[in-house]
Amino acid sequence: MTAAPHADIARLRRTHPQLFSRPLSEKLRDWALWLGFFALLGFGLWWIDASPMRLIAGLNKLGLLVTLMIPPWPGDGFWEYCQAMLETLAMAFLGTLIAAIVALPLGFLGAKNIVPNWLFHFSLRRFFDAFRGIDGLVWALIFVSAVGLGPFAGVLAIAVGDVMIFSKLFAEAIENTDRKPVEGVRASGGGDVHVMRLGVFPQVFPVMMSHVLYFFESNVRSATILGIVGAGGIGLQLSDRIRINNWQEAAFIILMILVTVSVIDAVSRRIRAKLT
Amino acid sequence: MSTLPPTASPMRPSTLDERLTSFNERYRQQKITHRNWTILYGALFLVALAGSVFVSDFSIPKLVKGLPMAWNYIVGTMPTLTLENFWSDLAEWYWGLRYWLRLLVETILMGFVGTVLGGVFALALCFPAARNLVESTGVYFAARRILEFCRTVPELVFALIFVFAFGLGPFAGVLAIAVHTAGSLGKLFAEVNENVDPRPIEGVRAAGGNWPMIMRLGVVPQVLPNYASYLLLRFEINVRGASALGLVGAGGIGEELYVAIRQFEYTDISAIMLLLILTTSVIDITCEFIRHRLIGHSLTQSA
Numbered sequence: 062m063t064a065a066p067h068a069d070i071a072r073l074r075r076t077h078p079q080l081f082s083r084p085l086s087e088k089l090r091d092w093a094l095w096l097g098f099f100a101l102l103g104f105g106l107w108w109i110d111a112s113p114m115r116l117i118a119g120l121n122k123l124g125l126l127v128t129l130m131i132p133p134w135p136g137d138g139f140w141e142y143c144q145a146m147l148e149t150l151a152m153a154f155l156g157t158l159i160a161a162i163v164a165l166p167l168g169f170l171g172a173k174n175i176v177p178n179w180l181f182h183f184s185l186r187r188f189f190d191a192f193r194g195i196d197g198l199v200w201a202l203i204f205v206s207a208v209g210l211g212p213f214a215g216v217l218a219i220a221v222g223d224v225m226i227f228s229k230l231f232a233e234a235i236e237n238t239d240r241k242p243v244e245g246v247r248a249s250g251g252g253d254v255h256v257m258r259l260g261v262f263p264q265v266f267p268v269m270m271s272h273v274l275y276f277f278e279s280n281v282r283s284a285t286i287l288g289i290v291g292a293g294g295i296g297l298q299l300s301d302r303i304r305i306n307n308w309q310e311a312a313f314i315i316l317m318i319l320v321t322v323s324v325i326d327a328v329s330r331r332i333r334a335k336l337t
Numbered sequence: 338m339s340t341l342p343p344t345a346s347p348m349r350p351s352t353l354d355e356r357l358t359s360f361n362e363r364y365r366q367q368k369i370t371h372r373n374w375t376i377l378y379g380a381l382f383l384v385a386l387a388g389s390v391f392v393s394d395f396s397i398p399k400l401v402k403g404l405p406m407a408w409n410y411i412v413g414t415m416p417t418l419t420l421e422n423f424w425s426d427l428a429e430w431y432w433g434l435r436y437w438l439r440l441l442v443e444t445i446l447m448g449f450v451g452t453v454l455g456g457v458f459a460l461a462l463c464f465p466a467a468r469n470l471v472e473s474t475g476v477y478f479a480a481r482r483i484l485e486f487c488r489t490v491p492e493l494v495f496a497l498i499f500v501f502a503f504g505l506g507p508f509a510g511v512l513a514i515a516v517h518t519a520g521s522l523g524k525l526f527a528e529v530n531e532n533v534d535p536r537p538i539e540g541v542r543a544a545g546g547n548w549p550m551i552m553r554l555g556v557v558p559q560v561l562p563n564y565a566s567y568l569l570l571r572f573e574i575n576v577r578g579a580s581a582l583g584l585v586g587a588g589g590i591g592e593e594l595y596v597a598i599r600q601f602e603y604t605d606i607s608a609i610m611l612l613l614i615l616t617t618s619v620i621d622i623t624c625e626f627i628r629h630r631l632i633g634h635s636l637t638q639s640a
Binding site for chain 1: 352384385386388389390391392393394395399403406407409410411439443446449450453485486489490491493497498499501502503504506507509510511512559577578580581584585588591594595597598600601606614615616617618621
């Protein structure tokens with residue numbers, strides 16, 4: 062392939078200017094967007110009182126903390142931490158399970174092909190969406206106030222935080238079912254129970270399980286920090302160690318969290334890959 | 338689960354009867370394998386369930402006792418709104434609106450600045466973390482591990498440590514968000530990079546471009562819409578996360594919520610939560626709209 066001669070390019074530029082430069086209005090709009098973006102960024106940085114001096118001073122202090130963390134050492138609390146970690150896993154597991162069980166009927170209610178009322182469907186979906194706006198930690202704080210300190214509050218917080226998202230995902234899974242197996246079962250003489258068991262369930266179950274496993278993964282992550290507000294698990298130990306300036310043990314707990322989360326992720330990814 | 342034995346005889350079974358028996362045999366074996374797997378998974382599940390119940394000392398009586406308590410608490414946070422003087426009741430409920438709005442703006446700004454800073458770091462790290470764009474395995478490995486570390490340590494743990502190092506307030510919170518965002522966005526960006534079409538890259542290389550030029554001219558134009566989409570998604574998540582950071586003293590509306598919950602100022606709790614829900618819904622809907630505009634409907638649905 063040979064390059065087009067320069068004269069050719071000049072001619073093309075004259076005859077088709079729109080191919081070489083965009084219209085002025087578009088350029089102006091882009092500039093305005095970038096200007097707005099940087100103005101907002103500058104305003105944000107000013108608001109949070111960011112300055113290079115502060116950053117450098119903080120980084121110095123952070124460096125000091127890191128030297129204090131090395132080497133990570135469990136002290137004599139190793140078994141205590143292991144137990145707290147198990148508690149974290151248990152909270153994530155039970156919370157996810159309860160959320161999934163509660164979300165199952167809600168998912169059927171929210172599915173367009175089960176309840177074909179448009180208004181009902183729309184408002185229920187918005188309701189599901191709205192609850193995502195609250196972070197799990199806020200739920201934990203509320204449940205600690207309501208039912209007292211301990212892992213039970215954590216289980217409830219995880220369950221409540223996830224129910225609405227599960228409902229939405231389940232509803233979508235149910236909506237995406239193929240009609241053909243359902244009709245096939247019905248055509249060969251199956252009743253409603255057969256249709257559910259043989260037509261709908263095999264399509265929906267793997268999708269739901271995959272969602273549940275995925276949320277279990279992410280709940281293990283969030284359960285590690287719920288303890289900070291007193292909802293049990295490893296987070297309580299971590300925030301205690303940081304509060305009393307025991308950085309070696311804090312670093313050890315962070316490492317424990319890293320390892321546990323990676324192991325859970327790897328296992329759950331395996332199972333999910335097998336499911337779908 | 339492909340443990341089907343090949344048919345025993347070297348000759349193909351020809352009669353209908355033989356074929357049927359061979360099919361039945363294989364079907365039976367499939368069923369047995371399937372049932373065994375189901376039993377194994379079921380047993381694992383039951384063990385996990387029993388273990389969890391034991392460790393977290395969760396029990397049905399406790400649930401039965403605890404749920405009404407939680408419900409009473411939630412009902413207790415509801416304000417008394419009467420129809421006669423609705424507006425004055427509303428004003429009383431939202432007595433601190435101006436202060437809360439200020440904190441809400443701070444929360445959104447924290448999410449925004451954190452996303453931008455994290456995005457910049459992610460952008461710097463995502464090219465070396467993509468398998469197809471770097472030759473040296475060491476660089477790839479190091480970039481991947483850094484991203485993994487930033488992503489796996491929870492945002493709140495970073496916030497706890499940063500509050501010590503940088504002092505109380507939103508600055509520490511923004512940095513915590515930025516570090517965590519760099520980790521998760523970097524991974525997503527790197528995955529986008531790994532799926533780019535290699536032909537433009539080869540084109541730039543053939544025309545004599547060096548590594549930064551290849552990235553700028555061969556890769557970035559292909560991946561920019563996906564980057565923008567992920568950034569917007571992350572912004573939504575970060576605003577939600579920023580609202581929780583206040584609980585450890587890292588700025589935003591979480592601080593006020595923490596005070597309200599700890600001091601049992603019931604109606605304040607519901608007022609702030611409602612504000613939060615409204616804000617995040619508006620941001621979600623806006624971002625979703627922009628995302629659809631950016632990369633088209635079909636892409637967002639499949640992703």
